[in-house]
């Protein structure tokens with residue numbers, strides 16, 4: 265089975281893509297002969313990003329690829345010998361034998377809507393090996409989940425009926441940032457990407473318009489030398505585009521437009537008559553760009569082509585989109601070319617979640633959003649803070665104490681359930697001990713006490729209509745679940761966003777979603793807590 269699992273998309277993902285301290289700890293475990301102890305680690309986050317109350321879990325497929333191929337190469341070992349010159353040679357023999365065949369990974373399904381403290385992954389296995397996985401697992405989950413969440417938030421802001429294009433390659437944090445951004449933006453609800461390599465790798469639709477350079481490359485209609493004719497869609501006639509645009513410009517009264525821009529649009533139309541889309545803001549959107557678009561678009565429409573539309577890349581996008589839509593409609597009416605009304609309006613220029621909401625509030629006529637910088641760099645919150653904490657070793661629960669209650673870890677092997685109401689809406693998530701009793705497992709239509717993990721007075725009875733177990737065994741030396749395709753994960757994300765109570769998704773001051781523990785786990789946490797906390801003596 266292992267041979268069927270492709271390697272990580274990014275070849276830089278190797279066992280050395282880690283922090284030095286993982287290797288040092290590994291040596292320390294080995295030297296003390298505790299490396300084979302059976303460890304359980306939880307990977308989770310404490311706070312949702314973007315001042316939100318939800319996160320979308322992404323990156324699981326790449327995690328499974330990592331564990332399937334996790335082996336130190338000969339050159340890795342040779343290098344580590346130089347980094348740890350005083351380590352015993354036998355340690356390197358041990359390292360050379362390490363793989364993940366004895367590791368188990370329980371995880372949420374990729375694309376699951378998730379909340380603080382719920383383990384995204386539970387990793388079980390030999391202590392030293394599970395420890396080595398900390399940094400690469402966090403690396404493979406933090407950014408994908410962050411970008412997927414950012415994309416989903418932008419999708420919610422824009423609405424279901426808009427087309428969302430990922431434009432961030434040029435601004436992304438390096439090549440992996442660009443490739444990951446495209447993939448996980450689509451997972452979070454974007455439709456297409458301008459990133460051609462991502463299109464090839466993941467089968468995402470690629471598309472794009474043109475840049476200002478294309479418009480600026482033409483000075484006048486005299487530049488149209490090599491190509492000046494265009495055949496109608498049915499091939500029955502051929503027109504001279506230079507003559508046509510000159511004549512049409514006069515007819516429509518658009519004689520003051522920039523001629524180089526008109527030449528550029530005509531040239532673009534001759535190259536792409538079926539998908540003509542013009543960037544209209546190079547010189548002046550309303551006084552030149554839109555008018556030049558209409559000149560070329562009416563000609564294309566008469567020749568039987570559907571002009572695709574315009575792109576706005578500066579100015580007041582609410583006002584300009586509405587005004588452009590109005591003027592396109594006016595021309596569609598006066599020229600008796602209703603097909604022009606189908607022209608789409610693409611908007612770009614430093615868009616972010618807040619501007620998309622603001623545009624919606626103002627009213628706009630944008631059909632497609634092209635978003636780069638703010639999407640891929642997650643400017644509102646540049647990192648998700650997933651952590652990886654030891655919760656059990658050789659069957660003994662472990663707790664990390666902190667003055668800061670959110671940093672106290674929840675000990676032991678846990679499983680989480682999502683409790684749904686009769687309409688399929690999540691009520692809360694409930695964690696229980698894997699080793700807990702039958703009573704501890706929530707059942708449909710049975711009342712169960714759910715408690716805040718640390719605040720004694722916060723508790724409620726819940727009678728779930730449906731109980732959805734959130735964790736599944738994905739890896740135990742082999743992949744144990746079918747891996748969904750990108751469109752399937754995207755559909756799963758969209759379906760959950762529809763099912764959850766909208767106030768949890770609200771952009772401003774959303775309601776926190778409850779993450780609770782069973783009564784049994786609550787007692788267990790507090791017993792372990794008390795047993796580990798030193799009792800001070802006051803004198």
Ligand SMILES: Nc1ncnc2c1ncn2[C@@H]1O[C@H](COP(=O)(O)OP(=O)(O)OP(=O)(O)O)[C@@H](O)[C@H]1O
Pocket residue numbers: 577578579580581582583612613614615616619622623626
């Ligand atoms: N109606 C609107 N409401 C809220 N924000 C908007 C609206 N229209 C555009 N924006 C945003 O306002 C910002 C305008 O950017 P900026 O101040 O750089 O001006 P510009 O339009 O790009 O001008 P320039 O012609 O210099 O490129 C962008 O982030 C854009 O997304």
Ligand SMILES: O=P(O)(O)OC[C@H]1O[C@H](OP(=O)(O)OP(=O)(O)O)[C@H](O)[C@@H]1O
Pocket residue numbers: 431432434435476577612613614615634635636637638
């Ligand atoms: O604004 P983003 O969300 O990152 O979207 C991508 C941007 O990239 C392109 O221009 P670029 O920013 O390179 O130049 P410009 O803004 O000066 O036109 C494009 O015209 C968009 O404005």
Ligand SMILES: O=C(O)c1cccnc1
Pocket residue numbers: 431432458471472473474475575612634636
């Ligand atoms: O296709 C586009 O219009 C595009 C692509 C990347 C960045 N900005 C715009």
Ligand SMILES: [Mg+2]
Pocket residue numbers: 613614
């Ligand atoms: Mg820009």
